[in-house]
Amino acid sequence: MNLDYSQFFHMMPEVTLMALLVIVFIVDFVTAHKAPIVLTDEKTGPSPRPWFNPLVCIFMLAHILVNICPTESASVFGEMYVTSPMIGVVKTILAFGTLIVFIQARTWLSRPDSTFKEGEFYMLIISTLLGMNMMVSANHFLLFFLGLEMASVPMACLVAFDKYRHNSAEAGAKFILTATFSSGVMLYGLTFIYADAGSLYFNEVAKNLSATPMTLMGMVFFFSGLGFKISLVPFHFWTADTYQGAPTTITGYLSVVSKGAAAFTLCTILMHVFGALMQQWQYLLGIVIVLSITIANLFAIRQTELKRFMAFSSISQAGYIMLAVMGNSGMGVTALTYYILVYVVANMSVFTIISAIEERNNGVTDMDAYNGLYSTNPKLAFLMTLALFSLGGIPPFAGMFSKFFVFMAALEQGSAWAYLIVFIALINTVISLYYYLLIVKAMYINKSENPLPAFKSDCNTRLALAICTLGVALFGVCSYVYDWIFAAL
Amino acid sequence: MQLKPLTKEYFLWFTLLSIGVYGFFISIDLFTMFMFYEVALIPMYLLIGVWGSGKKEYSAMKLTLMLMGGSALLIIGIIGIYFFSGGTTMNILELQALHNIPESVQKVLFPFVFIGFGVLGALFPFHTWSPDGHASAPTAVSMLHAGVLMKLGGYGCFRIAIVLLPEAAHQLSWIFIILTTISVVYGAFSACVQTDLKYINAYSSVSHCGLVLFALLMMTQTSCTGAVLQMLSHGLMTALFFALIGMIYGRTHTRDIRQLGGLMKIMPFLSVGYVIAGLANLGLPGFSGFVAEMTIFVGSFQNNDVFHRSATIIACTAIVITAVYILRVVGKILYGKVADPHFEELTDATWDERFAVGCLIFCVAGLGIAPLWASNIISDTLGPIIEHINNVTAIASL
Numbered sequence: 106m107n108l109d110y111s112q113f114f115h116m117m118p119e120v121t122l123m124a125l126l127v128i129v130f131i132v133d134f135v136t137a138h139k140a141p142i143v144l145t146d147e148k149t150g151p152s153p154r155p156w157f158n159p160l161v162c163i164f165m166l167a168h169i170l171v172n173i174c175p176t177e178s179a180s181v182f183g184e185m186y187v188t189s190p191m192i193g194v195v196k197t198i199l200a201f202g203t204l205i206v207f208i209q210a211r212t213w214l215s216r217p218d219s220t221f222k223e224g225e226f227y228m229l230i231i232s233t234l235l236g237m238n239m240m241v242s243a244n245h246f247l248l249f250f251l252g253l254e255m256a257s258v259p260m261a262c263l264v265a266f267d268k269y270r271h272n273s274a275e276a277g278a279k280f281i282l283t284a285t286f287s288s289g290v291m292l293y294g295l296t297f298i299y300a301d302a303g304s305l306y307f308n309e310v311a312k313n314l315s316a317t318p319m320t321l322m323g324m325v326f327f328f329s330g331l332g333f334k335i336s337l338v339p340f341h342f343w344t345a346d347t348y349q350g351a352p353t354t355i356t357g358y359l360s361v362v363s364k365g366a367a368a369f370t371l372c373t374i375l376m377h378v379f380g381a382l383m384q385q386w387q388y389l390l391g392i393v394i395v396l397s398i399t400i401a402n403l404f405a406i407r408q409t410e411l412k413r414f415m416a417f418s419s420i421s422q423a424g425y426i427m428l429a430v431m432g433n434s435g436m437g438v439t440a441l442t443y444y445i446l447v448y449v450v451a452n453m454s455v456f457t458i459i460s461a462i463e464e465r466n467n468g469v470t471d472m473d474a475y476n477g478l479y480s481t482n483p484k485l486a487f488l489m490t491l492a493l494f495s496l497g498g499i500p501p502f503a504g505m506f507s508k509f510f511v512f513m514a515a516l517e518q519g520s521a522w523a524y525l526i527v528f529i530a531l532i533n534t535v536i537s538l539y540y541y542l543l544i545v546k547a548m549y550i551n552k553s554e555n556p557l558p559a560f561k562s563d564c565n566t567r568l569a570l571a572i573c574t575l576g577v578a579l580f581g582v583c584s585y586v587y588d589w590i591f592a593a594l
Numbered sequence: 595m596q597l598k599p600l601t602k603e604y605f606l607w608f609t610l611l612s613i614g615v616y617g618f619f620i621s622i623d624l625f626t627m628f629m630f631y632e633v634a635l636i637p638m639y640l641l642i643g644v645w646g647s648g649k650k651e652y653s654a655m656k657l658t659l660m661l662m663g664g665s666a667l668l669i670i671g672i673i674g675i676y677f678f679s680g681g682t683t684m685n686i687l688e689l690q691a692l693h694n695i696p697e698s699v700q701k702v703l704f705p706f707v708f709i710g711f712g713v714l715g716a717l718f719p720f721h722t723w724s725p726d727g728h729a730s731a732p733t734a735v736s737m738l739h740a741g742v743l744m745k746l747g748g749y750g751c752f753r754i755a756i757v758l759l760p761e762a763a764h765q766l767s768w769i770f771i772i773l774t775t776i777s778v779v780y781g782a783f784s785a786c787v788q789t790d791l792k793y794i795n796a797y798s799s800v801s802h803c804g805l806v807l808f809a810l811l812m813m814t815q816t817s818c819t820g821a822v823l824q825m826l827s828h829g830l831m832t833a834l835f836f837a838l839i840g841m842i843y844g845r846t847h848t849r850d851i852r853q854l855g856g857l858m859k860i861m862p863f864l865s866v867g868y869v870i871a872g873l874a875n876l877g878l879p880g881f882s883g884f885v886a887e888m889t890i891f892v893g894s895f896q897n898n899d900v901f902h903r904s905a906t907i908i909a910c911t912a913i914v915i916t917a918v919y920i921l922r923v924v925g926k927i928l929y930g931k932v933a934d935p936h937f938e939e940l941t942d943a944t945w946d947e948r949f950a951v952g953c954l955i956f957c958v959a960g961l962g963i964a965p966l967w968a969s970n971i972i973s974d975t976l977g978p979i980i981e982h983i984n985n986v987t988a989i990a991s992l
Binding site: 494499500501505509512513516517519524527528531532534535538539542545546549550 | 625629630632633635636639640643644650651655658659662663666667669670673674676677678
């Protein structure tokens with residue numbers, strides 16, 4: 106094993122993120138607010154550091170641009186860390202999602218009760234992103250676990266970021282408890298796998314693994330550990346409370362970037378490491394997918410609080426994401442990555458709008474606030490409609506294409522089991538369309554005594570919405586996007 | 595036409611609906627076809643939900659979800675056709691030429707595709723969205739929806755289900771012939787007992803669109819020509835019907851036939867238009883309905899076995915029932931005493947309404963008086979396709 110600094114060149118995304126983290130830390134340290142913190146009831150106020158957010162966004166953009174070119178495959182640090190064009194694409198997508206989060210976070214961060222924590226927010230997010238990058242690139246279960254923890258622990262701080270709000274602290278506690286519990290379960294599973302394969306390197310495990318009851322149990326434990334992260338049913342119980350309690354921006358981040366990274370990792374590990382157990386995990390996965398999609402859809406119908414609603418919607422979307430893995434093929438990886446990309450823009454669009462409305466509605470995110478929104482804020486309502494249509498899989502928006510590719514990937518094998526699962530998933534698209542249409546109905550058809558007054562969003566919200574809407578409208582019809590992902594395979 | 599303040603949005607969604615319809619008919623690729631099917635579907639929700647009347651929210655949701663359910667079945671069928679054809683194409687023409695989907699698979703996929711499109715074509719147990727949807731939709735949407743959108747179902751059933759899965763179509767057609775026969779007769783009977791003008795016309799559409807699917811399943815060249823003629827003819831006369839109902843409703847503010855009467859005295863132009871539409875609908879010679887239905891029944895009767903012939907005879911009875919409900923409505927609302935003294939002050943059609951109605955009547959009558967030019971075009975195009983369907987089966991049965 107030869108170790109020299111040139112190996113870091115293969116780790117460009119991590120290196121630039123690390124540099125970004127250091128820069129943000131220094132900038133925050135130097136310019137931090139010296140005066141004692143005074144909490145007032147005032148909702149808005151001039152931010153003491155108006156340049157901070159654009160600065161971080163520009164650095165984040167630079168990070169994306171530096172790493173956008175597909176990297177060649179390499180493995181460094183004793184093959185613990187691997188990279189490939191596909192992994193590069195996934196990291197770019199995650200960074201892209203994070204950039205949108207940064208852009209739209211500005212309004213919320215300039216509130217007096219969080220403006221002094223602005224630097225911490227960026228640092229925490231960047232460290233979770235760094236953890237996710239490590240997780241995606243890992244070729245060894247220990248590095249994978251480190252990445253996972255690095256992504257989870259700062260996330261708990263983020264969830265509890267609005268610590269003066271009771272909800273937020275509660276959500277943070279719930280999140281960290283489930284995260285540690287799931288990590289424990291996962292580690293337990295890994296010990297079984299280690300016992301059988303005698304190694305924790307992915308490729309060696311893949312080579313040595315045999316289908317014994319013990320490895321099967323290890324696989325199931327491992328699966329449930331990641332299932333918590335992706336919030337698949339029956340590991341979804343934390344989702345609704347955490348999504349509701351966390352600040353809306355964080356909920357958005359949690360639902361797209363965190364979920365996307367975990368889903369991609371689970372996909373590659375199931376396909377490559379547990380290839381020997383494919384027979385078994387296909388049944389396991391099929392059942393979990395059907396449960397996730399169906400149960401989450403049925404629960405979503407009953408929700409009246411929009412963030413809880415989006416939590417259940419995201420559980421069901423997770424089911425669709427995992428559907429791509431059913432086919433166990435390269436096309437599945439492409440379809441999954443594409444789905445994540447489309448899901449990032451559509452869901453972030455929804456959360457940006459929820460966040461904008463929440464600001465004007467005293468922090469309440471009930472669906473009632475959306476009654477008659479079209480009459481007062483037509484543009485916002487229209488963008489929300491587009492995003493919801495994309496989530497529901499209505500063409501010509503990107504969501505329909507991503508769903509179609511996922512179904513294609515799942516059916517590539519052509520087994521009756523896969524057809525059954527896809528059929529159930531398809532029936533569920535009808536249910537999901539029903540509840541997405543409920544919001545559309547609230548905005549366009551329902552009458553309201555006192556609808557939310559018309560307001561002008563600030564430029565950051567607009568920018569974030571513009572990016573998301575462009576994505577929703579174009580990622581589907583411009584085949585370049587899919588080709589870009591497919592070429593990286 | 596009374597549109598609420600959001601006129602701009604109305605036309606936006608309406609245009610999107612038209613895009614979907616046009617796109618569907620011009621696409622020769624399974625995926626694009628499916629995509630446009632759904633593009634046409636979603637504006638309906640807002641068009642009915644926002645600008646509709648009556649229990650519009652319920653109808654809009656019901657319509658959207660049922661059609662979306664149909665499209666869910668369709669995806670399975672489309673992906674199945676793609677993978678089992680062994681090719682790497684979704685082009686319908688190439689798939690048709692390839693023709694190598696195993697028969698056992700065809701039998702599984704055929705119901706998915708046929709029902710998927712059949713929902714839109716108001717196939718019997720899946721037709722329930724149609725009366726509610728049509729009754730609640732604003733006039734222009736009803737016209738486009740019953741006139742054009744429901745034909746997507748028939749076209750899709752033929753182009754994808756029957757042409758790409760011909761063996762299964764021959765073997766399973768009996769199930770769907772029974773269902774469509776029920777559609778035809780049941781739709782007509784249901785129309786007899788309705789009291790809302792739009793419901794009557796919507797059930798009549800179920801009956802007539804059922805006839806389209808019925809004729810397509812008979813799979814003779816004459817019956818399929820008749821099916822296409824019926825699509826054309828029903829599209830025109832149903833649009834005429836809904837336009838007239840919209841104009842009458844705009845004046846009297848009721849569509850309940852019990853509250854209407856003597857309109858012939860008050861608005862003669864609209865009433866005459868209504869009579870013409872009614873006569874075309876019940877298949878009077880000289881109008882398009884006669885040409886289409888005649889061709890369909892003659893074509894269906896060419897199948898010389900008991901099942902097909904008895905199905906044809908049962909379907910034929912719908913003509914009589916159609917006459918019952920059309921003449922009942924015409925007699926009730928157009929003749930007799932003026933039901934409400936307020937109606938005396940109402941005006942007849944304005945020049946733009948006259949123009950629209952005139953155009954449609956011209957087409958309906960034109961197709962009825964000189965049908966050959968249309969039926970020749972249709973028959974020539976259908977020839978090779980029908981030959982393909984029947985050849986394939988002949989080879990398979992050897």
